[in-house]
Amino acid sequence: MRTPLPGFRWLAGAAVGVAAVLALGATPAGAAPAGDGGLRLDRFQYATEGVPAGVARPAGTLADPCKTFTYGVNIRTATQTWIGTLYQDVYWCYNGSRVTYHNANQRGSALPGWQFKVTGASSQAGPGNWFFQDTANGQFDLCLPVGGCVGSRHAWINQVVYGDGTYSGSGGES
16 A cells, blocks of 8 residues: 555544545535434433422422423434433422423533534423423534534434423424
8 A cells, every 4th residue: 555645644633534424424514404303313211200300490399299300302413323312301399280390401422523512492481480491402512533413313302391390392494
């Protein structure tokens, strides 16, 4: 095998970077993913009674029932290899008609070589606090030791919790 000419060493590094992007299913910065990406993610949700230990509630809500609602989006490559997960946990207490306590927490994890960050989160109360809507956005960047980050994937979550103890959620990739 011949050694590349000194002026063309960057080309070999760039080829490795492009190959990694294609193999791992990332979208190069500024490019749109092919298709709808629906086969490259999966979603999960679960709810539990109560809120985790250490979550401080106002004294006036201690008699109200509470729940924790977790929603997550797993981002995957075209070959279904896991890249990372965006999670959002919503803690709320309710009295049958309105939400009496509310808190949301966003977090994520990523495969080595990928970097994760929460890029946005918001919470909005409905009229009379009869519901709360929480959104979260996360970004997964494929970063190489040489050449920087060469691709990214974006996930979103939308959750609504209600004063009667019910909840709904959705999520995807944008």
